[in-house]
Amino acid sequence: MAFTLSPGPEEGVFLGNLERVRASIASAAAKAGRSPGDVALVAVTKNFDVPALVLARRSGLRLFGENRVQEAQFKMPQLPGGISWRLIGHLQSNKAGLAARLFDAVDSVDSAKLLAALDRHAAEAGKRLEIMLEVNVAGEAQKSGVPFSAVPALADLAREAGHLELTGLMCVPPAAEDPEASRPYFARLRELAERLSLPKLSMGMSGDYAVAVEEGATMVRLGTALFGRRYPAPA
Numbered sequence: 001m002a003f004t005l006s007p008g009p010e011e012g013v014f015l016g017n018l019e020r021v022r023a024s025i026a027s028a029a030a031k032a033g034r035s036p037g038d039v040a041l042v043a044v045t046k047n048f049d050v051p052a053l054v055l056a057r058r059s060g061l062r063l064f065g066e067n068r069v070q071e072a073q074f075k076m077p078q079l080p081g082g083i084s085w086r087l088i089g090h091l092q093s094n095k096a097g098l099a100a101r102l103f104d105a106v107d108s109v110d111s112a113k114l115l116a117a118l119d120r121h122a123a124e125a126g127k128r129l130e131i132m133l134e135v136n137v138a139g140e141a142q143k144s145g146v147p148f149s150a151v152p153a154l155a156d157l158a159r160e161a162g163h164l165e166l167t168g169l170m171c172v173p174p175a176a177e178d179p180e181a182s183r184p185y186f187a188r189l190r191e192l193a194e195r196l197s198l199p200k201l202s203m204g205m206s207g208d209y210a211v212a213v214e215e216g217a218t219m220v221r222l223g224t225a226l227f228g229r230r231y232p233a234p235a
Helices: 011-031 050-058 069-078 093-102 112-125 148-160 179-195 209-214
Strands: 040-044 063-066 084-087 105-109 129-135 164-171 200-202 219-222
Touching (some): 011 050, 050 069, 063 069, 069 093, 105 164, 164 179, 179 209
Parallel strands (some): 105 129
16 A cells, blocks of 8 residues: 655754644643653654654654554554554554554544454454543544543443553544633543543643643644644545
8 A cells, every 4th residue: 555645844843843842741731730741742643754753763752643554554664663653543443453463552442342352452462452542522423432421331341351451541622723622621531531540641732732731631642743734644
């Protein structure tokens, strides 16, 4: 399968972007009385080419988020070691086997069917796979994710799985120009994670990550803020 991938920025531009992102995370963390060290930066590398990923790794980043299993499979053999790969895009059950073998974590689990498939394939791969549950925080019909009301039951199933480790919740709030529009969704997700005793919260992207940090994010997923604009995804 051929991929049309975007080139990343020049090294100086990338390092400047990274410095600004880290400063913003530190500022937001301080505002919330948190340590910036409590917030992990996931570089969203979907649709960016291998040299861009090499630059990100050389700059000290080690958490990479990919949306498509086959694109990640194409890139992974070409990258240096020391990368922890997280699947952050919607995953169909028929690709669960490949995902379980390739990724260190699947952050977008949204059904009991997918949960069972990942558990089975992780067992076949002889590994314990980290997972997070993706929550559809605004009930948007066009988005994947578990409704708030169904999260506790799915979390119970995940904890019963022999080869999965449930660590947290992930969300993508409705698109909005004002980052403050995301705040109530982030707050509600944090409250749910606290009730379920889940330590990780993957929330906040390039447009609203500072608000997410203020509301308790332990992971922010940034693509554009680091790499700039990407080409449209291939069909």
